[in-house]
Amino acid sequence: MRFPLKFTPKTLYRWLLIQIVSILVAAAIGIVILGEILTGPASTAVGSLMPDFPVEAVRIPAGQDHAVQGWLANGVRGQGIVLLVHSIRSNRLEMLGRARFLNERGYSVLLIDLQAHGETPGKRITFGFLESEDVKTAVTYLRNHYPHEKIAAIGVTLGAAAILLANPPPKLDALVLESLHPTFEQAVENRLKLHLGEFGLWIKPLLLSYLSMLLDLSIEELNPIDRISNLTAPVLFISGTHDRHTTQSEAERLFNAAPQPKELWIVPGAGHYNMHTYDSKSYEERVSSFLDQYL
Template identity: 45%
Template structure:
């Protein structure tokens, strides 16, 4: 085989690979829209539509269920390509404990508006709008956020003012570079790490977002709210050492929960009893003024 033919084959392979990666980037950023409908009959929540002031004409769809007066309120935020139903089991036990709950579809998910998933950059405007809704509806209540994966990153990146009174951050990536690299390694092996930049360079072209905009570990250091950080010991999307890095960046008061045996999964579904005990104890201290446990 002559040099010219080898070069042509190599060029064709590169073009083909670039096309595959471009297609992958398009799929990853496409909206995850789907109909949700009314809340289940056993969770008597009202449907809400919350405008996003920072984005004209854009809105959030969600469910709002008032709790007991002065009991505290919790905003629940799902992971990427999911919707508010992912957080329904959490909302049920919180509502049973008297908390007001607000479950939303993040922008470009479920029934909310949005033309692209931006991995926390624009989703953060939805978080701000949802928190503003809770502050308006319940001006005397203390407010917490429970965010899983994308929901956690969107909250931290948004840095809303005023801050919520407490944060529960589950399975949150430290940087988008790590998140993409870890996922490609999981699918393709060590070579995946070298392909990550070929996906990441698309962000400014496709979404107007830069990798420097998607570094929760840096933004977390600017927060002052009490935080509970949780992740699975077997999570390959966010390895434990990255979660420890996040915890080190957070300001006190803070708590860390290593969920033994859990991968990048729904932590409440994986360990429901432990989850409920830890989260309810954390919220009781920071939303209701209960004394800290031992």
């Protein structure tokens, strides 16, 4: 940064004004770019079906020009069905490991791509707001096609938020919510601090305001904890001791706010990972034990 050769009140004022304007313009451009990156669709071709895991490709209509894409694997009749909902910027393939072990235990499973992810269309990622409509669509589909089966849902980060933000809440018999943030503001703050340090706190208000304008909704509409009192199904919260994106204390806050019956499993050593990949044996034992109680 170069200073003026001679400082006079007039040149100093101009120099300071130029620096301030330059910083503000750079910050505004950065916020716009970051907002586009965060909300841009994560559309991708999921690929062909797996011969070693027989599933049926399903297309669930969800209004004009929109359909939820997914895979359905039937299990033992009367054992129950589990809806699997992936994390942000991912798709149904992320939930394949969970689907395999659940199906081996007799559960039917439905894996879906949320809007603007995988093969389900969408213009922007909305951090659970529009994605919650896809969850309701999937649950309605299962209720209509399997009227005598109990239904559970497992959601990871965005998937967990989409389940809780659904309004009215879908009729479920059990819930597993993994690495879920209580509020959207806290989720943004954690990630900005993790990647930008204390500077992230300075740009947080700008980013939140821009995202609110970009998505045409209030940030408060994206807070899972504000909907948690609506739960009518037993819920298992899963989080890791070393998760810096969604901390253990945030998981405990959600757990304390949820009605009974509820369980909390804090995974030793786990960060913001795929919990099934991190410790498959413990995950399968804990989740199976929970689901067996209610399905």
